[in-house]
Amino acid sequence: MSNKNFETEAIRTQVERTDFLEHSAPLYLTSSFLFEDAEDMRASFAEEKEKNIYSRFTNPNTSEFVDKICKMEGAEAGYSFATGMAAVFSTFAALLNSGDHIVSCRSVFGSTHALFTKFLPKWNIETSYFKVDETDKLESLIQPNTKVLYAETPTNPGVDILDLELLGKIAKKHNLILIIDNCFATPYLQQPIGFGADLVIHSATKLIDGQGRVLGGVTVGRADLIREIYLFARNTGPALSPFNAWVLSKSLETLAVRVDRHCENALKVAEFLEKHDKVEWVKYPFLKSHPKHEIAKKQMKAGGSIVAFEIKGGIAAGRKFLDAIKMCSLSANLGDTRTIVTHPASTTHSKLSEEDRNEVGISAGLVRVSVGLETVADVLNDLDQALNS
Known part of the structure; x- marks a missing residue:
């Protein structure tokens, strides 16, 4: 978190105003953005400057939404997605290679369980589960090729709690990437990064929107990991729409x-x-x-x-x-x-x-x-x- 309070960050973090000096953030419904000249275009694609190129990459509305979540979670960087499961899949797909291993709590969202058991094994990525009340057995599941420790807390649908501080210590001890699904708590009730998490995932469809209107997802955390996730998402296209990002950003103001x-x-x-x-x-x-x-x-x-x-x-x-x-x-x-x-x-x-x-x-x-x-x-x-x- 910055030196501003939570509610203030949620309300006062905004994209740069246009010449119209609008009070509320405008909606940027555009697929692409213009360049001043050939050099501006070259430098933008070479990533020598921060500039919006194409809304599949970045857009002012998605950037504002992500910036707010980062400040709320105490994260260095983030990327937004079309759905919560797009965020989950893209995070794992970006960071894992064939032969890698995941250790996860068994009490996870049904679609996440399907990802771990039906789809990631196609790419030779395996998952070992520990039960929510058996964290004492967690370390015995860690293998030389284990790369990620994953959990959601509170869990869905049983509302069980995992000890974030304990998970953070285990992840650090074994040099694992700790990823926490923080959907049920939201960044208002809980900030897993403060307990050692490297990445935090949200289905923004849930409490972040809070009114059953739009789909969305977001992953925030360490800048080096987010860079890999961004490059994966930029090429595979699970981007959050500017309209949904605008709705979700406004929703954060009342979270x-x-x-x-x-x-x-x-x-x-x-x-x-x-x-x-x-x-x-x-x-x-x-x-x-x-x-x-x-x-x-x-x-x-x-x-x-x-x-x-x-x-x-x-x-x-x-x-x-x-x-x-x-x-x-x-x-x-x-x-x-x-x-x-x-x-x-x-x-x-x-x-x-x-x-x-x-x-x-x-x-x-x-x-x-x-x-x-x-x-x-x-x-x-x-x-x-x-x-x-």
Whole structure:
């Protein structure tokens, strides 16, 4: 972070104003940019000067968005992408070679798991997993060809917590690139670079946008690593559109105030569910009952917007619960102004075997709630009537 406070950076970081002296950043909907003369064009392509050439490379709107995220995360540089998974794939594809090895927490987003198990092995890149509660076994998985240590915290959808300080120490000890998916926490609640992360990835589609409007992703961190990612993305084309970057940059201006309300509502939802007789257990980082509550408090400002709980009655009860929801949304997204409920075992993770689901903590009755910004009493009433149905 710079010497300005978080909210000030989010609001006051802006591209250079045009001659019109606009107060809000303009939208640069252009595919390419002009050069003054042949020498200007040569020097720009030779990267002897910083200049926008083509919006697949850079654009004032994407640059503003990335600059804000870098300041929020305490990162040296960054690059933005069309989606969060474009950011994940491009980061690994840029930094890894055939024969390299990844050590990752098993509790990762489903598409990231597919990348590790179905696609990267095509290029002779293998992944070894450790369970979220077995970090003591992590170092035994490290091989001479291990290059990356990867984790997301809090995890999706189980809202488990990994100790960032511990991961940072292990990565440094073994000279590994530590990459953290910080999507659930956002840079407002957690800055993994301060704990030793080399790179931080966000699906900006989620809380950074916060209103379910656009797709986007971003990777920020060490400048030398971002340089490799930039060169890969410049040639392969997963760039964020200027319009989406403009929307996301404006969204960052309200990130702090939105996430404060998300966290306030989510804690109330978690406390309510913990007392409900139709609920087996509840997992939320800032509940004292969370097994990693103290670690969460050490590395997070607040608990985030996601609550996971186990509904009594398994898959059948989970489906009945979804059918009984009246106000909250049934959607695969999260981090929206609107509260969203998902039953992973019958929807997003239904194609996994029961054994695979259990391995990542997705039990038959697990429900994930992305708590929105509505009046929390209305959210509680909807969840209560659905549980009692």
